[in-house]
Amino acid sequence: MNAPIQKASFNRMQELMSTSPVPSISTELLATADGELNRELNAFLFDPPSNTSLLKGKKIAICCTNGVEEVEILGAQRWLSEHGATVHVVSPRIGDFHPTLGLRFPPLTKTHVLAIRLMENAGWLKIDCYTDEAKAENYDAVILPGGCWNPDALRMDDHAKAFVTAMHAKGKPTCAICHGQWVLVSADLLKGKKATAVWNIQVDLKNAGATVLDEPCVVDGNLITARFPYDLPRMVKALTEQLLK
Known part of the structure; x- marks a missing residue:
């Protein structure tokens, strides 16, 4: 690899991660x-796009909230965008909470979601559409990224579950990776389906009625699931193949 390419790869790597003082997933090491x-x-993550108009005219929702795993959302967002798709971050609104819960959210959460790297806070990502506005007819596919906190909160949002359910019912690629499958569990979309997830929640998929396969990417109709950040390329490949049919 020549010096200019090495430098470009290093710069792109730094855009995806920073030094971690807490347990984290390192994009560089991964x-x-x-x-x-x-x-x-x-x-x-680092090869130049093979065809910048491959997904031109396609619109993809990445449905998430605070605590979304950084490499999963940024990796998918950048690859799809660089291949011509329009990609929206679709998230619930941060509403008001009863004071007895002791919850506090900074003002930025009204317009952005906070990404994480395992247990480390990462960057803020702008919300393009709220789940109470998102309509299945406006999107060609949906991705549910992981990060433990993100889907555990998202699965409580009725609008998010309704949006994902509608996408799946319309036969549009409905994808989840890592812990993102928790939303599919709560939306009751896994009964009788083949699926996978990060190893520690595979039992949750089984309890929801899925046949669990420990494979990088499992495709059952328009339901596409993957286990871990390094499975992201295979999930996006399966998504792309369905969009181009």
């Missing part, structure tokens, strides 16, 4: 480890 899926992730 994308440079010597494993087949790691190498696929490296190419997915």
Whole structure:
């Protein structure tokens, strides 16, 4: 690899992560480890787009809230955008909470979601559409990224569940990765389906009636699921194949 390419890859890497003082998922370590899926992730994150108009005219929702895993949302958002798709971050509104709950949200959460790297706070991502506004007819696919906190909160949002349910019912690619499948569990979309998820919640999928496969990406009709950040390229590939049918 020549010096200009190395520098470009390093700069792009730094856009996806920063030094961590707490337990975290390092995009750098994840994308440079010597494993087949790691190498696929490296190419997915850092190779130039093969066709910048591949997904032109397609509109994709990434449905999430605070605590979304950074590499999963940024990796998907950038690859899809760089291949011509319009990508929206779709999130619930931060409403008012009863004072007995002791919850406090900074003003920025009204317009942005906070990404994380396992247990480390990362960057703020702008919300493009709220779940109470999102309509299935306006999107061609939906992705539910992980991060433990994100889907655990999102699964409580009736608008998010209704949106994902409508996308699936219309036969549009409905994707979830890592812990994102919790939303599918709460939307009751997994009964009788083949699916996968991050290892520690595979039992939740089984309890929801799914046949669980420990594979990088499982496709059952328009339901597409993956386990871990390094499975992201295979999930997006399956999504893209369905969009181009």
